[in-house]
Amino acid sequence: MLISRETKLWMYKTMLLSRRFEETIEQIYLEGKTPAFNMANGPIPGEMHLSNGQEPVAVGVCAHLNAEDIVTATHRPHHQAIAKGVDLKRMTAEIFGKQTGLSGGRGGHMHIFDTNVNFGCSGIIAQGMGPACGAALSRKMQNKPGVAVSFIGEGAVNQGAFHESLNLAALWCLPVVFVVEDNAWGISVSKQDSTAVARNDVRAAAYDMPGHFVENNDPLVIYKVAGDAIDRARSGGGPSLIEIETFRLAGHFMGDAEAYRPDGEKAFLESKDPIPAFRKILLAEGTTDVALDHLKDQVEEQVSAAIAFARESAYAPAEDALTQVFAQGEYHE
Amino acid sequence: MLISRETKLWMYKTMLLSRRFEETIEQIYLEGKTPAFNMANGPIPGEMHLSNGQEPVAVGVCAHLNAEDIVTATHRPHHQAIAKGVDLKRMTAEIFGKQTGLSGGRGGHMHIFDTNVNFGCSGIIAQGMGPACGAALSRKMQNKPGVAVSFIGEGAVNQGAFHESLNLAALWCLPVVFVVEDNAWGISVSKQDSTAVARNDVRAAAYDMPGHFVENNDPLVIYKVAGDAIDRARSGGGPSLIEIETFRLAGHFMGDAEAYRPDGEKAFLESKDPIPAFRKILLAEGTTDVALDHLKDQVEEQVSAAIAFARESAYAPAEDALTQVFAQGEYHE
């Protein structure tokens, strides 16, 4: 599979966008949380799971997706959302809990839903997998185009939903691709302390579906492997499982002291940060510094605009908490 | 693995005991249920899942178990219970709902618990698997002998608990063996309509554990394969997965019209009934008809005695329904 220069630049830019977005969110998240760190305070309260370092997965996969394709994401959804084309302003506003947010502040950062690009989340481990199968089934039954991609972490593979969903997808030959972001950690528990096999691609055989493993967080390899799997799904060939080695550069969530990490791991991973690495490749391939800096400027602007939008937006009336429980907007006592 | 004549005779006799027990239960179950079949009536109300045809699995596996070993069984537990040495009289009384039953009538046929031989059940698909891991863990932590065997049906392999339990058992190297009774049907749904692979032994690779498949319901092969797996578990080698092709000669439960079965399947399976087949082998190996008939007589006596015990036992006072909810025997409103 050839990768056009345009696609590579989109990938780079999107990685950058995700990174700059999160770096900015990180700063703002800490507002109101010093001197004493208290999750409940500041303009962005609650848990915050950053995806720094995992951008290659999101862009390598989502480069193959259109708005009509479905993505189910997790508690760590920013990079995936951004790569899928979720409205950045409204997502940011949602993370701030504002009325202009994608759900008017009801969902927050673990519940990003954008129907325009068929993006959804669940904060419960592996629980996007069944819905991804269902969306894929819906397309198949309606004879409508579209594949579903379900992202999960390597910790999620030991959840029953993983097994049930892979079996169902294979049995019904659904257009769905399961992507495991192997960042080596499920909170503080390492992959080897949670999983009986070293690589989850071997588990694909249990469902008679293709399994792939991508090493070293390489966006270009991810692009190729994901492209093949997505093409296969699109053309009626059924599901695939892809596990991708990636890096969690930050803690599990903000505030995580990460004492469980082996010494030196963080520094080592930072030295392998995929964004500078990808920049080097692009430069080596002849893209100019100027061109890449220009992308960076565009990204800065997008992020600033999104943050400004979120900051300037109003909060919904508090009573709106009692709306949108049921489909007519009502709630029933 | 050599099989002693004594073991073979035990296996034959136990298969016979299970069969004759169920044939008798079948008759009694129908008492009070004619002319109109109504599950709620008769001396044995409720659902009744027979295991006719599946006896080889139970005896081939349980031949290797002692009272201290743990078995977790399913909604279809008679053959396993009998092979594990559950008190037949008290089990029968339980199936009749009598006070002398293993649980005084609280459990019934899907909830057979005999602590003397570490036997338990759950009527929920695959939910014996976690407890089997836990019992195995308990032995390991206490440095006490004993392996756990978890029986499930081939329909149960697509339940999340299967996956989670196999991973946990492998990860923690637990002395547990998972035995899948592949009778080709989960109620009315065939294996191929529920499972993405033809044989579940391939799924063992997903947990880096040995997987075995036994064809054609052969008690002697089952004995060998199970023996190896149980030895392995006993000696600290960790878990195994065994799938055994077996035959469900009856309906899913009594009252099942079995319209979903392909024409001729039942007759074909009956022609392969493992009990006469095993008898032939034993005869060929030199056991006499007289000796085998003698076993049969013993079995008849055991069954009659168990049924008589159950019939003659009293029902517990109805108010006993309100006891034994908590460990002190009490219940809390």
Added chain:
Amino acid sequence: MSNTKIRRLTIARAMAEAIQQEMQSDPRVFVMGEDIGALGGVFGNTRGLLEEFGRERIRDTPISETAFIGAGVGAAQDGMRPVVELMFVDFFGVCFDAIYNNMAKNNYFSGGNVKVPMVLMTSTGGGYSDAGQHSQCLYATFAHLPGMKVVSPSNAYDAKGMMIAAIRDDSPVVFMYHKGLQGMGWLGTEAAATVDTPEQPYQVELGKAKIVREGSDVTIVGLAMGVHNALKAADKLAEEGVNAEVVDLRSLVPLDRETVISSVKKTGRLIVVDEDYQSYGVSGEVITSVVEHDYSLLRSGPKRVAYPDVPIPFARHMEQFCLPNADKIVAAFHAM
């Protein structure tokens, strides 16, 4: 009696007919679940559908409730209208996250942008010695958690109309059918649930209770099997000259508190019948709804006739000892 033809259906047939008619008129409707195809549902409520609609739209599933109920959510969100069966409500423990954390909440989490028009149908109830993992009602377990409508019919007429309403509803609806009312002879059955049921599609509005017997002396509230026990109790009380009003809740969410309150206004007495476990359940909610609304409505202490807080025993006499019945309701009245 008029000369229009009486068409008595069991609840099982009424449900199947409702689904069939909706499938005929709306290609988005399909059914998923265990043994709902060739078998027609263990409790008969999808019988005949496979023959008419084929395996694409009548999908037998593996025993993977988390995956296929989750798939129902995903399909509903993508524009389909799945009717998904959880064979026994007792099995909710293997798949509840897909139900209560996703099906029920995604409308809210998405600020109303994602609709989940899914029906989860599931069987409830005991009385036929199916023991403690196959006989529960769990009404309150579902009704306690926000975001899903929870309904349970007591007769075929309501079953058909409520199923059609549920399928057409843009909110997720949990449709609980009581096994003892299905009209499946092999389970024993309450004959009074098999009633005249129009052939033409019609809806019974979800969230509205119904006064199924008018009376002035005591209000007996129940749903599903409880309604039949209440009606039988009302007959017995009538022999004593006591005039009981019976309210069929039909729906737990939304709960039609007004109908209950109006009835109690009239009668001044309240008995709640519930086959689900007593504590933290339906009876407490109904009683509290009345007393918090107007403490002076009741002329004597309210009563509950509910399943005691014990797992359901297998033995018939033990189970029957625990189950609500007409005599217990009459006794509750006498104790008022």
Added chain:
Amino acid sequence: MSNTKIRRLTIARAMAEAIQQEMQSDPRVFVMGEDIGALGGVFGNTRGLLEEFGRERIRDTPISETAFIGAGVGAAQDGMRPVVELMFVDFFGVCFDAIYNNMAKNNYFSGGNVKVPMVLMTSTGGGYSDAGQHSQCLYATFAHLPGMKVVSPSNAYDAKGMMIAAIRDDSPVVFMYHKGLQGMGWLGTEAAATVDTPEQPYQVELGKAKIVREGSDVTIVGLAMGVHNALKAADKLAEEGVNAEVVDLRSLVPLDRETVISSVKKTGRLIVVDEDYQSYGVSGEVITSVVEHDYSLLRSGPKRVAYPDVPIPFARHMEQFCLPNADKIVAAFHAM
């Protein structure tokens, strides 16, 4: 104040100390759960245990709640006394069968022959904007189903004594700890939960409510965070000359109805505070328990201050709008 040393512990430390002491004295006790090892539990309640007891007895698990909670059941049945953590109660939907159909019922199914001495500890509660899948209480969801004790402490003294009692109990106990009381600064915390806690092991009997403030004008019943809201409301009411009695339920199963009823006998007024969803929940059960016992005890209509029947919103102002608080309790009193 005496000169004995005050030893203020957070609930997190009190729980960890209780487990530690039981592990020291009883080799059958061990801990399983996600991130309970090196991390010491996301909410701090196993901190320090890995260092003392090692990986065999302090077992980090895969994210496989069905398997490891099921394993807890199997180990408990085999003679161990596992303390198993479900990180957030909100996750019960992926593993509830192991809990309510096995852990809770096997004692009964076996006629009392199989004991399941297991503690399932799980975090509850919101207030820090963790949104709708990480902020629930689900008290009634657990308490509704028979066979498990369900308790929730409001302070460190009770937490330690109740944890020790739970570990020593031969019945399964669900130990629900409220995140906002844990004393983990990063979650915000209710300072009043951090109280003097003896070093020596001691038990607080499960199933006994406690009057944490005596009064004569109104009974305010709550548990966990609700107790602190009730106490704050009582302070405010005191300024108006109203003397509120506050009952800390501490346990939902067994539910100490007598203590509540005795209190209402004295005060004639009842307010129930509950952070769990309102309908089909704790408030209905407590109120009904009083009115069915003696309808004449109440001098005015009972009130509930509970979480409305909506998923928990993320935005702080929306969540705070929904949560019970002291002002709402005071307002409820004024509306009586």
